[in-house]
Amino acid sequence: xxxxxLDSRSGVSPYLQLVQQVRQALRLGLLHEGDQxxxxxxxxxxxxxxxxxxxxxxxxxxxxxxxxxxxxxxTFVTKTLxxxxxxxxxxxxxxxxxxxxxxxKAGLDDESIEALFMTTFRTASQEDIA
Amino acid sequence: MTSVxxxxxxxxxxxxxxxxxxxxxxxxxxxxxxxxxxxxxxKTTLLKLAGGxxxxxxxxxxxxxxxxxxxxxxxxKVGFVAQDTPVYAGLTVAEHLRLGARLNPRWDDALARERxxxxxxxxxxxxxxxxxxxxxxxxxxxxxxxxxxxxxxDEPVASLDPLARxxxxxxxxxxxxxxxxSVVLSSHLVxxxxxxxxxxxxxxxxxxRVAGEVERLLACHHRLSGPxxxxxxxSAGQQVISARHTDRQSTYVIxxxxxxxxxxxxxxxxSLEDLVLAYMDKRIAEDRPVALEVR
Numbered sequence: 001x002x003x004x005x006l007d008s009r010s011g012v013s014p015y016l017q018l019v020q021q022v023r024q025a026l027r028l029g030l031l032h033e034g035d036q037x038x039x040x041x042x043x044x045x046x047x048x049x050x051x052x053x054x055x056x057x058x059x060x061x062x063x064x065x066x067x068x069x070x071x072x073x074x075t076f077v078t079k080t081l082x083x084x085x086x087x088x089x090x091x092x093x094x095x096x097x098x099x100x101x102x103x104x105k106a107g108l109d110d111e112s113i114e115a116l117f118m119t120t121f122r123t124a125s126q127e128d129i130a
Numbered sequence: 131m132t133s134v135x136x137x138x139x140x141x142x143x144x145x146x147x148x149x150x151x152x153x154x155x156x157x158x159x160x161x162x163x164x165x166x167x168x169x170x171x172x173k174t175t176l177l178k179l180a181g182g183x184x185x186x187x188x189x190x191x192x193x194x195x196x197x198x199x200x201x202x203x204x205x206x207k208v209g210f211v212a213q214d215t216p217v218y219a220g221l222t223v224a225e226h227l228r229l230g231a232r233l234n235p236r237w238d239d240a241l242a243r244e245r246x247x248x249x250x251x252x253x254x255x256x257x258x259x260x261x262x263x264x265x266x267x268x269x270x271x272x273x274x275x276x277x278x279x280x281x282x283x284d285e286p287v288a289s290l291d292p293l294a295r296x297x298x299x300x301x302x303x304x305x306x307x308x309x310x311x312s313v314v315l316s317s318h319l320v321x322x323x324x325x326x327x328x329x330x331x332x333x334x335x336x337x338x339r340v341a342g343e344v345e346r347l348l349a350c351h352h353r354l355s356g357p358x359x360x361x362x363x364x365s366a367g368q369q370v371i372s373a374r375h376t377d378r379q380s381t382y383v384i385x386x387x388x389x390x391x392x393x394x395x396x397x398x399x400x401s402l403e404d405l406v407l408a409y410m411d412k413r414i415a416e417d418r419p420v421a422l423e424v425r
Contacts, residue, residue: 006325011399013348014325041307048299049325050162051307 001038002031006047014049018057026066026081037067037075134159134194134280134312135180141188142175148336149175153189155331155341157314159279162306164327164344165316166406171333173316174213177284180314181210194279206235209278213285215265217272219258223251226268227275234276241309242275245301263294270298274305283315287322299326320406330402332409339409344402351405354395355381365392372411383408 002025006014025031038046043054058075061067068078103113133156140153150172157163165173178184179191182199191197196204217226223246231237246253249267257265266286273281283302287295303326306313317323323330330347332339340347351371358380361370368390371383383400390397400408 008321008324011401013345041304044307045300045304047325048296048303050328051303052161052328053325 001036004038004043004047006049015053015057015060018043018054019060022057022061022066023081026077026079029080029082031077031080033077033080035077037061037077039074132158133192134161134163135191135314137176137179137189137191139189140176140179140186140191142172142179142184143187150179150333151188151336153338155338157312157329157331157341159312160310161312161329161343162303162327163312163314163329163331164320164323165314165331165333166320166323167316167318167333168410169318172336173318173333174284176333177210177282177314177316181208181282183210202235206276207279209273209276209281211269211273211281211283211286214289215262215269215286217257217260217265217268220256222254222256223260223268224253226257226272227253230272230275236277238275238277241277242271245271245274261294263290263297266290266294266298267301270301274309277309278311280312280314283313285316285318288317288319295322302326320403324402330406332406334410340405347405348400348402350387351383351385351400351408352390353381353383353398353400353404354390355379355398356395359394365390372408 002021004018004021006017010017012020022031022037037058040051040054040058043049044051058067058069062069062075066077066079066081067075069075100113103116108116135155135157137153137155141151142149153172153176165176167173175184179186180193180198182193182197182204193204194207196207198208199205218229221229227239227242227246230242231239246268249264249271251260251264251268257268260268266289270283270286273283286302287298290298299322302313302315305311315323315327328344329342330344331341356379358375358378361373361382364370364382364384365386365388367386367388368382369385371385373383374381383404
């Protein structure tokens with residue numbers, strides 16, 4: 001079982017924070033197939049949030065095929081995200097380190113690197129959409 | 131039945147002063163509605179009109195399809211927890227429950243007892259000896275055990291410390307999961323309500339400034355900042371909610387359903403608090419049309 005938390009300063013909507021926390025737990029192998037997610041009542045009582053927020057997050061996860069609701073029992077993990085992509089992390093991280101070293105050599109400081117990465121990331125995802 | 135509260139050009143006047151005017155809202159059932167605004171904005175007036183403790187001066191209001199406080203059936207459907215945790219200081223916790231049972235036809239005694247036990251309140255304790263948080267929880271228990279279809283709470287957490295505030299809201303939210311009822315609660319602090327409400331009404335200067343589902347409101351409001359530009363040069367369909375200018379820069383909060391393509395603007399998401407503050411910005415409030423959510 002995992003426990004949710006909310007970061008009110010993150011600017012990310014609460015429902016999305018719940019979704020991301022489940023996805024991350026799946027990626028890191030904290031949640032496995034068959035594990036139960038906290039009940040809506042437990043999440044609501046723990047975080048003092050609107051029930052619809054939790055329902056929406058769980059619906060979204062269900063839509064993504066990551067969990068399934070069993071009537072009257074609860075919501076269960078049906079898929080794991082760790083695995084295939086995990087193997088690719090190593091080489092990608094090496095590439096990224098090489099790139100970071102290049103950026104430092106060119107004289108970029110932390111903020112400039114972050115800004116460059118984020119704008120490129122956003123432009124690339126926008127181009128993917130378009 | 132899909133509306134918990136419908137108001138049509140609703141107004142209330144005290145002497146020569148309008149406490150609430152031209153209030154038109156339609157709140158669908160199944161929401162936790164946050165009523166936000168500065169002190170004296172008309173929040174309590176609107177809630178009391180909904181509870182039937184006040185009669186409108188103008189316009190009309192229906193609550194759960196009926197006229198507020200029209201009869202026993204209507205009274206049984208609506209719970210009202212007034213400001214400052216209304217309990218009787220001289221009565222014990224158990225006496226409060228007995229009173230609740232006598233006064234409310236749909237009284238859920240099991241719920242009341244279970245809640246009191248879970249909160250650790252001693253039945254023979256006088257309400258006057260309880261802490262502020264405990265008094266608030268007792269008042270909430272009475273409101274919940276009435277098993278209303280709509281529970282109205284006027285500034286329920288204003289006087290509570292942060293821990294008691296959180297425990298109160300946890301209890302309230304947990305109850306909405308168990309007993310599926312609608313909630314309307316007011317606060318002058320949007321941060322109190324940010325996590326729990328999914329429908330928002332902003333009141334300022336006796337008028338509704340904006341009303342709608344929180345998610346939709348957040349999706350269609352944006353902050354634009356960029357080189358200075360006059361409002362009449364904004365795209366059509368971008369309604370200005372607030373505007374600030376320096377000699378070089380402009381920052382707008384706008385409402386639009388269309389995507390913003392203009393590359394000159396840096397577009398950022400608003401927090402609920404930013405959104406509320408933008409609507410309270412008095413400088414352009416006067417000529418801003420009231421933005422109502424249309425269902």
